[in-house]
Amino acid sequence: MKRLRASLLIAPSAALIFLFIVLPYITVLVMSFRAPAEGQPYGEGFSLEGYTHFFNESYYAMSLPQTMFLGLLTTLVCLVLAYPVALHIAFASKRWRGFLYGIVLSPLLVGIVVRSYGWTILLGNSGVINSTLRNMGLIQKPLPLMYNDFGVVLALAHVFLPFMVLPLLSALQAMDPAITQAARSLGASRFTIFRRVTFPVSMPGVQSGCILVFVLAISSYVTPALVGGMRVKTTTLLVVDALIDQFQWPFGSAMALILAVSAGIVVLIFARLTRMKWT
């Protein structure tokens, strides 16, 4: 009876997950093994061509390390930028905390398209930065700020920064403030306390923030498309290209799955490396 009532409670969410996550994945999985065809999304019968095509063509295959590289770099940049912010908010006075919280979250209120487009205005060859520098006579040729890894990572880090700040913040706030005092009374300097106590204790937040940002970064489409201008080829861009522009559903599905599995492996390795025995 109790068991039944409990399963009734989770039934709606279970149904939603099945309908919108499990079922689509199964569909994609089946689709990735379909035979390709001309003039229609897929043909009769099954084949492995979606997968072999990806790994045999370096144009496609090389997008995978490129995507992972962008994802990891974005994660690292977010971590380095977000940690001081989170520390500051965690130890700010109550009155300030709400305000700072709002500032961190405010970018989320502006759509991702608008924010990415904003970066193109700033970074473009005749954008704000380049034209200012040129008018000041500091440069002759525009600096390559856009249509490259630099621009894409910069824009991605900006877009996903709140997703790093929030887990870090909650980990830091969950920390007993007395433990830093204990460390001080034991003779540790402020830097040692950060290195040996604060940072390791905030590790659960570091871990979830990194995983979140990494997964969001490698699967993002709008920002690399706008800021990278299709010149930075990420697997996600190629997936959309295959599905919508080239109308090759099996190939697109296979690429999507390869990306998902690769991301899963990276996340697993990361989680393994940062495993905490004490939580």
Next chain:
Amino acid sequence: MTEVSLLSLVKSYGKSIALKGISLSVGHGEFVSLLGPSGCGKSTTLKCIAGFEDISDGKILFDNTDISRRLPEQRDIGMVFQSYALFPHMTVAQNLAFGLEMRRVPKSEIATRVARAMEMVQLTPYAERFPKALSGGQQQRVALARALVIEPAILLLDEPLANLDAKLRDEMRGFIRDLQKRVGITTIYVTHDQGEAMTMSDRVVVMFDGEIAQAAPPEEVYNHPASERVARFVGNANILDLAVTGKDAAGSDLALPGGGALRVDSPAPWANGRLRVMARPEQIALTDPGAGHLGGEISKRYFSGGHVEYHVDTQCGPLVVLGPTTQTVAEGQTVALAFDPARLWPIPDPKGPAQ
């Protein structure tokens, strides 16, 4: 083993003043408790000594050296927090080693000292456990060992037993007390539990509203409280407000309502010609009506194992009396109360002795 002196210590947070000029000296190896109600400034005093709070005025001396401006990490203090504040990501052994590593003690020596400290608090089997996998009492002992392993000059404890259940608390009281005596370290212990302060300390410092009301050995604080407020905070106190009928160099004669008379050793009555005297519940005996000093009627009777607590309505107001379980007195019964004049304590006049 360092002497700690606080000289007119003042700590203010903006407009609110947490400590209003505390002066206190704690001797070598002495165990002193700071006792007082919530918000009286006990933790603030401790934080000032540890250096976590900057003091607004006054001085803190360790062995006659002014350390008021020193950083916490330079004060050579061992501190135990109410929340234990163990490092959650380090094992018991690593927690204990941390302070020694900060002091750049050689590795081999760290190992032996950590092992010795774990033995001291009986935690050797738990060396490789993380704090999460320990009970409250065990975590508490780790915190104690972590503070002591660095062999600090002073040990500070802020309500270390507040999170433990009653039985464990009693056990830990004795444990901490024995350990402190064995190590011989100068100790300042914060608590709001008067029983804890009484049983553990060499000296109890009673604080109210950021000021010291009395600093004296436990017996002295209990039997001879410096003020009515101290009397009421430390244990149960019956306060009788009595008229002074005569006074000489040796003492004062007091009249009780109903014709009883008492003589107490007292320098002077209060300004209004009366005296307020304190009698602890166990210092009053129940006798037959007619005998004793003061008549009354039992309004409540509570049996509590070792003794019986009576609430007695008298002409001096409701009084509390502790009686032996061998005596049977029922609720509603008329009785008389007999005081022991030698143990009655005339409370000093807060406005100073009347002339």
